[in-house]
Amino acid sequence: MTKILITGGAGNVGGALACHLVQKKGYQVVVADNLITGSVKNLPQGYDNFTFIKCDINNYNDVAAVMLAFKFDYVFHYAALVGVKRTLNNPISVLQDIDGIKNILNLSKNTGVKRIFYSSSSEVYGEPVEFPQNEHTTPLNSRLPYAIVKNVGEAFFRSFHKEYGIDFTIFRFFNTYGPKQSTDFVVSKFINAALNNQDITIYGNGAQSRTFCYIDDNIEATTRIFEDGLYLNDVINIGNAKEISVLQLAQKVIRLTESSSSIVHLDPLSEGDMTRRQPDNSRMLQVLNRDLLTIDEGINKILELKYSFSK
Numbered sequence: 488m489t490k491i492l493i494t495g496g497a498g499n500v501g502g503a504l505a506c507h508l509v510q511k512k513g514y515q516v517v518v519a520d521n522l523i524t525g526s527v528k529n530l531p532q533g534y535d536n537f538t539f540i541k542c543d544i545n546n547y548n549d550v551a552a553v554m555l556a557f558k559f560d561y562v563f564h565y566a567a568l569v570g571v572k573r574t575l576n577n578p579i580s581v582l583q584d585i586d587g588i589k590n591i592l593n594l595s596k597n598t599g600v601k602r603i604f605y606s607s608s609s610e611v612y613g614e615p616v617e618f619p620q621n622e623h624t625t626p627l628n629s630r631l632p633y634a635i636v637k638n639v640g641e642a643f644f645r646s647f648h649k650e651y652g653i654d655f656t657i658f659r660f661f662n663t664y665g666p667k668q669s670t671d672f673v674v675s676k677f678i679n680a681a682l683n684n685q686d687i688t689i690y691g692n693g694a695q696s697r698t699f700c701y702i703d704d705n706i707e708a709t710t711r712i713f714e715d716g717l718y719l720n721d722v723i724n725i726g727n728a729k730e731i732s733v734l735q736l737a738q739k740v741i742r743l744t745e746s747s748s749s750i751v752h753l754d755p756l757s758e759g760d761m762t763r764r765q766p767d768n769s770r771m772l773q774v775l776n777r778d779l780l781t782i783d784e785g786i787n788k789i790l791e792l793k794y795s796f797s798k
């Protein structure tokens with residue numbers, strides 16, 4: 488059995504990855520998560536090859552007990568404090584995630600982990616300088632604690648590779664949505680409000696644009712990179728390149744849910760709400776060898792899941 492650790496695996500992306508990997512033959516999957524934003528509802532249910540351990544990755548003793556006991560072959564390090572507002576309001580807690588990165592790297596080195604996959608973020612690009620944002624040519628302009636931690640994290644992975652030969656792949660995730668996402672995030676927040684015919688609130692005029700990647704595209708790409716040994720000791724943007732403004736997203740959600748919600752504009756956020764984001768996702772498209780799901784297809788998939796659960 489190939490032993491895989493997913494930190495933050497009770498979350499949106501990690502939970503989907505865990506549910507995908509447990510269904511494959513030959514994998515033993517362990518999720519370590521402190522449930523700060525994740526939920527046990529996101530975990531695989533009823534699989535003998537799956538274990539959940541409540542654990543704080545930033546606490547060395549906690550994570551050491553897990554990693555020394557299992558001696559994993561591969562680690563997906565996805566645990567992090569997330570969310571624009573939460574990370575701006577808790578800048579010290581965000582910085583403590585550096586401890587978690589060091590814990591994972593040191594314990595991986597000492598327990599024979601073959602490769603670590605690290606969830607970095609589009610936020611490392613900071614305020615946009617060029618579009619689309621390319622892994623190697625776009626300058627990293629990050630200033631906010633969350634983005635700086637991701638940037639520092641990337642530096643740790645490169646340095647551990649250089650000094651100790653630890654293999655890694657850095658995934659720079661761009662906005663990724665799916666049915667397991669908490670309503671702190673824009674797509675699930677809008678869908679939730681629309682289904683309840685409540686106001687949809689937007690910071691500022693809503694002209695800020697985003698690109699949205701449906702979770703299935705993320706999981707297929709990252710699993711293929713893992714299983715086929717691609718982008719070893721390298722970095723890859725994982726995201727959709729099709730831009731849509733936040734206002735257009737709200738209007739689309741209202742249309743697709745046939746909601747009577749109104750759009751209400753709030754004061755713009757003083758920081759952290761970037762004007763644009765757009766990945767150069769040519770590497771990801773090569774990995775998948777197909778088009779990504781459109782935002783309409785992704786929202787409809789979430790709505791189908793919600794309707795089938797409520798029946």
Ligand SMILES: NC(=O)c1ccc[n+]([C@@H]2O[C@H](COP(=O)([O-])OP(=O)(O)OC[C@H]3O[C@@H](n4cnc5c(N)ncnc54)[C@H](O)[C@@H]3O)[C@@H](O)[C@H]2O)c1
Nearest residue numbers: 495497498499500520521522523524525544566567662663
């Ligand atoms: N979803 C996106 O759009 C997006 C974009 C860029 C980067 N990312 C990165 O991808 C990863 C997964 O994000 P997500 O969208 O699934 O968020 P999420 O909040 O759904 O998942 C994060 C998980 O980590 C757990 N966690 C946080 N701190 C922890 C700690 N110290 N110890 C143990 N568990 C801890 C949370 O409980 C949660 O289950 C994160 O590292 C995030 O920074 C996500």
